[in-house]
Structures are given as C-alpha cells and as structure tokens.
Amino acid sequence: MSRKKTKRARRTLTRGNVARPSDTRETVEDLEARLSTAGAPTLPVEAGAIVQVDRKHLKVAEKVFQWRVQGRNQIPSDDHILQLAQVIQRGEQMPPILVFPVGQDYYVMDGHHRLAAYDMASWGKPIPARVFTGNLREAERAALRANNKNKLPFNRDDRTAAAWRLVRQKDPHDSIRSIMEDTGVGKGTVNNMRDVLKKLETAGYSPEEIRASSWNRARQVASRSPEGQEHEDWIEAEAQKLVDAIRNAKLGARLLKYTDITALALAKLSPDLPDALIAEWAPEPEIDLNAPLTPEEEDF
Structure with a gap:
C-alpha cells in the first residue's frame, strides 16, 4: 500500500523572526x-532588464546606499519586512x-526591506x-531618491541627516x-549646514571627524556651546532610558497596533501631551523649489 505524501507545514513568521542582512560596513572610498x-x-544584455542574482552575491553597504537614520521607525520597519516575507x-x-x-557582487541600492x-x-x-548602469556617485544619489519616494515614511530626521551628508561630501556636482530636491529640506536648512561646515573646517576639524x-x-x-551640547546629550540619554523602559515593558507593539487607544491613553496621562507631540513632530513647511537662489547658491 502506497504511503500518502504529507505536505510540509509552512513555518509561521512573526516579528521575532525579523533579521536584517549583515552590513559590509564599506564606505564610498x-x-x-x-x-x-x-x-x-x-x-545585463539589455539596460533595465531583470536579472536573477544568487543571494551570496548580494551585499549591503549601508554607509553608501542606506539614507534612513538607523534605529528609527524600528517597529514599522519590522512590520514591513514581516508583511513582505509573508x-x-x-x-x-x-x-x-x-x-x-x-565585480561579481551586487550592492543593494533600493530594496533593503525586500x-x-x-x-x-x-x-x-x-x-x-x-x-x-551609472557610476557610483549617480548610484548613491539614485538610492537617496528611491528612499525619498518609497514605501516607509522618509521623515524629518531622515531628510536632515541626508542633507547634512550631502553638504559635508562637498560633491562639485551637487x-x-x-x-533640496533630493532630500526635501528647505533652502535655509542647506545654507545653515554650509555655514556650520565652514565653521568646523576653520576650527581645524578633520574630514573624518x-x-x-x-x-x-x-x-x-560649531556654536561653541558646551552647555548646549551637554543639554543635547542629556536629552538623548533620557530618551534612551524611556525607550528601554517601553521595550522592557513590551509595550512597543501595543502602542503601534491600536493607535487610537494609544492616543486616548496619552491624552489621559496629560491633556496637553498629544498637542505637544504633534508640535514636536510637525514637518518642515513645504519648500518652494521655484524660489529664486542667489548666483552663489546656484554655483554651489
């Protein structure tokens, strides 16, 4: 009597299974x-053709092609990976x-979550x-534009970090x-970053620093304000303590799962808290890309 073949059960995927590909930690250099x-x-023989790449030849170099601030939006990011895996x-x-x-390797420009x-x-x-098929500089910028348009929010911190990275690179093509177009920040932000970069260079800070x-x-x-830096460090430390407390209490997923309940809970803690958070997270005003630039700005 022949035995009936049993279909192997699929492994159930959960957020706990999420693991990101290892990073080579390589730089542009x-x-x-x-x-x-x-x-x-x-x-490929034809430009734009889809090719099939063995996993062993796919590499990740986050310092080159990942423009998001690492560690932010971790829960939405994990959920996105989980949904794609399913x-x-x-x-x-x-x-x-x-x-x-x-060479024989391929570095992921867009598709880290996939x-x-x-x-x-x-x-x-x-x-x-x-x-x-473009050069490395073109690939780096193409990765930024792909992130800027893509599936998870490219938030204010991501945009600011990307703009600062471009400004300090001092690429003559930028x-x-x-x-402004690649990152979505305003002209005033870019000008402020250029001023800060000049101050750091004048003060003798190395390109590596x-x-x-x-x-x-x-x-x-650049503002030469030790008190201000101490305050920033204190804010960062206190924020991390709060993050650790939320993680230890295993509240992260619950806060995101039912956002209406989270909003009500925050309002119960303090009626002013939701408005204060909205003000803190408010995006920068829409930028006018048609606003006139000075001749010096056009050449920068």
Missing part, C-alpha cells in the same frame, strides 16, 4: 577602491530590487534585480537646489 581592481562588472512565503512575486555591480524579507522567508532561489558627526552634534560644536 572602499567601493571606489574595489571598482578600480575588481574588473568589469557583469551587466507575501514571498505565499509564492507571490515581488518587484525586483535595484543593485549596483562591483532582501531582509527574502532571508526571513528562507528563500533559496536567485533573487530578481535590476542592475544600475547644488543647493539639487540637495566631520564625517562622523551628526547634524545636531556638528551644529552644537
């Missing part, structure tokens, strides 16, 4: 060095990720991708207008 020695990359597990097709070729989802779903087949500084820290250092 590292990739430039690899490009100079790695030989010609493998490109789609993959059901056998549904995903849009191809966008990759930049370096790559994490493939890993989470234990996908064993090649992954569909489109190969970017202008005030292009930085400036590159390692967040916008908030750079602004405080």
Whole structure:
C-alpha cells in the first residue's frame, strides 16, 4: 500500500523572526577602491532588464546606499519586512530590487526591506534585480531618491541627516537646489549646514571627524556651546532610558497596533501631551523649489 505524501507545514513568521542582512560596513572610498581592481562588472544584455542574482552575491553597504537614520521607525520597519516575507512565503512575486555591480557582487541600492524579507522567508532561489548602469556617485544619489519616494515614511530626521551628508561630501556636482530636491529640506536648512561646515573646517576639524558627526552634534560644536551640547546629550540619554523602559515593558507593539487607544491613553496621562507631540513632530513647511537662489547658491 502506497504511503500518502504529507505536505510540509509552512513555518509561521512573526516579528521575532525579523533579521536584517549583515552590513559590509564599506564606505564610498572602499567601493571606489574595489571598482578600480575588481574588473568589469557583469551587466545585463539589455539596460533595465531583470536579472536573477544568487543571494551570496548580494551585499549591503549601508554607509553608501542606506539614507534612513538607523534605529528609527524600528517597529514599522519590522512590520514591513514581516508583511513582505509573508507575501514571498505565499509564492507571490515581488518587484525586483535595484543593485549596483562591483565585480561579481551586487550592492543593494533600493530594496533593503525586500532582501531582509527574502532571508526571513528562507528563500533559496536567485533573487530578481535590476542592475544600475551609472557610476557610483549617480548610484548613491539614485538610492537617496528611491528612499525619498518609497514605501516607509522618509521623515524629518531622515531628510536632515541626508542633507547634512550631502553638504559635508562637498560633491562639485551637487547644488543647493539639487540637495533640496533630493532630500526635501528647505533652502535655509542647506545654507545653515554650509555655514556650520565652514565653521568646523576653520576650527581645524578633520574630514573624518566631520564625517562622523551628526547634524545636531556638528551644529552644537560649531556654536561653541558646551552647555548646549551637554543639554543635547542629556536629552538623548533620557530618551534612551524611556525607550528601554517601553521595550522592557513590551509595550512597543501595543502602542503601534491600536493607535487610537494609544492616543486616548496619552491624552489621559496629560491633556496637553498629544498637542505637544504633534508640535514636536510637525514637518518642515513645504519648500518652494521655484524660489529664486542667489548666483552663489546656484554655483554651489
């Protein structure tokens, strides 16, 4: 008598299964060095064609192609990966990720959440991708624009961090207008960042020190206000304590799951708290990209 084949049960995916692909921690300079020695990359015959890439050849270099502030929006990010992994597990097709070729490897430009989802779903087949055919600088900016338009909110902190990164890179191809368009910050913000960068350079800070500084820290250092920096450090420390307390109480998922209940609970804690948070999180005013720039700004 023949035995009946039993269908293997699918593994149930939960937020606890979420794990992000390991980061090579390579910089733009590292990739430039690899490009100079790695030989010609493998490109598709037709530009824009979808290719199938083995997982072992897909790399992540967050310092180059990830423009979001790390550690922010963690719960929405985890939920997004979980949902994508469930789609993959059901056998549904995903849009191809966008990759930049370096030798035989491909670095993810857009699709970090999708790559994490493939890993989470234990996908064993090649992954569909489109190969970017521009140079490294063009790829870096294309990754920023993709993040700026994409599925999870590119919030004020992400935009500010991206603008500061572009300003301190001092790429001659960037202008005030292009930085405004790529990041969504206003002209005043870009000008302020340029002024801070000049002050740091005049004060003798090295390019490495400036590159390692967040916008908030750079602004405080440039203002030569130790008291202000101490206050910023205190705020950061106190915020982390609150984050740790919320995580230890396992409230993070509950706060997000029923936002109407969370809003009511915050109002019960203090009637003024919701309005205070809204004011703190209010986005910058809409920027007018048609606003006239000075001749010096046009050349920047």
